[in-house]
Structure formats: structure tokens, C-alpha cells
Amino acid sequence: MTRSDSNSISRSVMRENEGILYVGIDLGTSRTSISASNGVRETVDSVVGYPRDVVSRKLLQKDVLFGQEALKNRLALDIYRPLEKGVIKHSGAAGAPSEDVSNNLEAARALIQYACSLARPEPGQLIYGVIGCPAQASIHNKQAIIEAAREVLDSVVICSEPFSVAYGLDQLNDCLVIDIGAGTTDLCRMKGSMPDEQDQITLTEAGDFIDQTLYELFQSRCPDAAFTLNMVRQVKEKHAFVTEAAEPVIATFPVRGRPTEFDVTNEIRRGCNAIVEPIVQAIDRLISTFDPEFQDRLRGNVLLAGGGSRIHGLDRALEEALRPFGGGRVRKVNEPVYAGSNGALKIAYDMPVEAWEQLR
Numbered sequence: 001m002t003r004s005d006s007n008s009i010s011r012s013v014m015r016e017n018e019g020i021l022y023v024g025i026d027l028g029t030s031r032t033s034i035s036a037s038n039g040v041r042e043t044v045d046s047v048v049g050y051p052r053d054v055v056s057r058k059l060l061q062k063d064v065l066f067g068q069e070a071l072k073n074r075l076a077l078d079i080y081r082p083l084e085k086g087v088i089k090h091s092g093a094a095g096a097p098s099e100d101v102s103n104n105l106e107a108a109r110a111l112i113q114y115a116c117s118l119a120r121p122e123p124g125q126l127i128y129g130v131i132g133c134p135a136q137a138s139i140h141n142k143q144a145i146i147e148a149a150r151e152v153l154d155s156v157v158i159c160s161e162p163f164s165v166a167y168g169l170d171q172l173n174d175c176l177v178i179d180i181g182a183g184t185t186d187l188c189r190m191k192g193s194m195p196d197e198q199d200q201i202t203l204t205e206a207g208d209f210i211d212q213t214l215y216e217l218f219q220s221r222c223p224d225a226a227f228t229l230n231m232v233r234q235v236k237e238k239h240a241f242v243t244e245a246a247e248p249v250i251a252t253f254p255v256r257g258r259p260t261e262f263d264v265t266n267e268i269r270r271g272c273n274a275i276v277e278p279i280v281q282a283i284d285r286l287i288s289t290f291d292p293e294f295q296d297r298l299r300g301n302v303l304l305a306g307g308g309s310r311i312h313g314l315d316r317a318l319e320e321a322l323r324p325f326g327g328g329r330v331r332k333v334n335e336p337v338y339a340g341s342n343g344a345l346k347i348a349y350d351m352p353v354e355a356w357e358q359l360r
């Protein structure tokens, strides 16, 4: 155990005695994860569903459903995915219809509340949360997240998602974190103090972008087959790779109602590779504008997190593509699902009292 681990744990014991539950929340487009000071770690798909009418309300016996349960019953529900590109939908758009804004804000609030309920706080226990949001979320977006958290948390701090990943792994110095989510890929270089705008780049080339690219490639490869974006994502999550496939990737899609097999190995490789070039360009930009004395240390310590980091061979493909730019060492984090929320929890332990924004 490192010294900072033991520090965090002793702080955790001390702070739990204060009657406060600390939580770290990774509020993602596709998935929301929570790590709590009572040891609970949970994750839920970022989907909120409300029964459409009295019939569906009677059938489902609930006012609101979340995650997989909402998706399973989606035909009977009004479905919201409140976080688009990692920020609350429409919260940055001045001209968006106000009903849409308030509906998405309400869905985000419900989602944060549900995530906190998964952490099983004691009745009456105060909840202090650190919420990770995309690196370049505007002040306006952050305010929307604080608004959504207001009724659920007693105190909140918003931090950038890649920063929380780095903090959780004790990589605060000379490290470049790349968080490949659904809506965005967030890159953040760590220099031993809070990152500012120049230290962060957000790309839209992430999981959803790969899904869309694969969908188009599959349409050319299997023109008669019927499939949805969701089915394409499932194939991707099972087989994603960028270097050499150990065996062919076979997808089964119906053709005029008959299940038919297609070899989509090349399409998967091409689709997943579509994020490599933009990521390498962004890495190069962050390294080349860093203090020249520390550039080599930064390029030697690139960390991949987020669901997209599970693409087989992505670390090696990035190293290969970085060669003409001076090379680099790329590693994947061990726990892509909880790296963000674990880091946010660690920030919560270490946060000085005056830094917390009191919500009530």
C-alpha cells in the first residue's frame, strides 16, 4: 500500500465518523459509475425512462426506471439520455426549447439520485460528492450539473474526468491521461497542479463515432442485412481490435428474416482505427506545447482509460503511430469502468473543507 493509499483510508475512517458519506461519481454519456466511502461501487447505464401513459404506469408500477431496466421496457417509456457529449443535453444551447432543457435536467437529477441510492447511504446521512465531467465542459455546463446535483447531494465539487482518473492512480506529474468514452475522448496532461485549459483537449472521435463509422462500413459490407446501431455496438464491444485479429470476426444479421453470417473482420479493424489518428494528433499537440525539459517524461507515461480503452491492441497501435512524432509509451488502466469514480472519491477524501460548494 502506498502512503497516499493509507492516508486516504485513514481519512476515510475519520470522515465517516463525521457522519458524511463521500461519493465519487463519473457522470458519463453511456454509463454512470459511483464509488462511495462505505466501499460500495456501482455502475448504471445513463438512461432514464418515464412511463408514457396510465397503462404503462400501471404495467411497470414505477414512476421512473433506470439503466437496463429502462432499456428493456423502452417501448412503454419516454426515454432520456440526459448527458450528450458528456454534458447535460441542451444546457449549453441558448436557443434550445425550455421544456427540453428542464426535462433533461430533471432526468440528470434523477440519475444522480439513483446513483447515490445505489451507494446505500444511511438514513439522514449527509452526502458529499465529487462529480467528474468532461475536460472542456463550459462554466455553463458545470453549473447545469451543479443544479442537477442540488437536491441530491449536500455538497459538491465538479472536476474534469481525466484529472480524476490521474488523481486516483497517483499520477499527478508528467502523465498524459486519455479517457475514451462514448461521446468524447478527453485528453489531459498532468503537471503537478490543477490542469487548465491548455492542458486539455476534447475530441468527438470516441465510442459513438466508432459505432457510426462501423454502421456505415457494415452497410457496404452487408447491403441486404437488417441491423441497428445498437447491434453494431454489441459486435464492437465483443470484438473491437485495431491490430491483428486472432480469429475472424463473424456477425450474424438477418437477411429477409433469415439469420446470415458475415465476416466483418476488416470493417471492425478499420472502424476502430478511425480514432487513432485524431488521438495521436492531440497527443502530439499536448506534448509539443509542454515544457521541453519534461516532454520525454510525458510521452513515456500515456494512460488509456474509459470504455474505449478496451479496444484490443489500441495501446500498441498508438505507440506505433506515435513513432514519427518522437515515440511514446502507452498503457491501459486496470479498471476502466471505475477509474474515474475511484479517482473522484479520492479527491473527495483529500478536499479541504472550504473547497466544497454547499448546496443547501
Ligand SMILES: Nc1ncnc2c1ncn2[C@@H]1O[C@H](COP(=O)(O)OP(=O)(O)OP(=O)(O)O)[C@@H](O)[C@H]1O
Pocket (backbone or CB within 6 Å): 027, 028, 029, 030, 031, 032, 085, 086, 180, 181, 182, 183, 184, 185, 206, 207, 208, 233, 236, 237, 238, 240, 305, 306, 307, 308, 309, 310, 311, 312
Ligand atoms: N470492449 C469494448 N471495446 C470497445 N469499446 C467498448 C468496449 N466496452 C465499452 N466500449 C465503448 O466504450 C464507450 C463507453 O465508455 P465509457 O463508459 O467510459 O463512456 P462514458 O463515460 O459513459 O462516456 P463519456 O465519457 O463520453 O461521457 C461506449 O462507446 C462503448 O461502446
Ligand SMILES: [Mg+2]
Pocket (backbone or CB within 6 Å): 026, 027, 028, 029, 161, 179, 180, 181, 182, 306, 340
Ligand atoms: Mg466517461
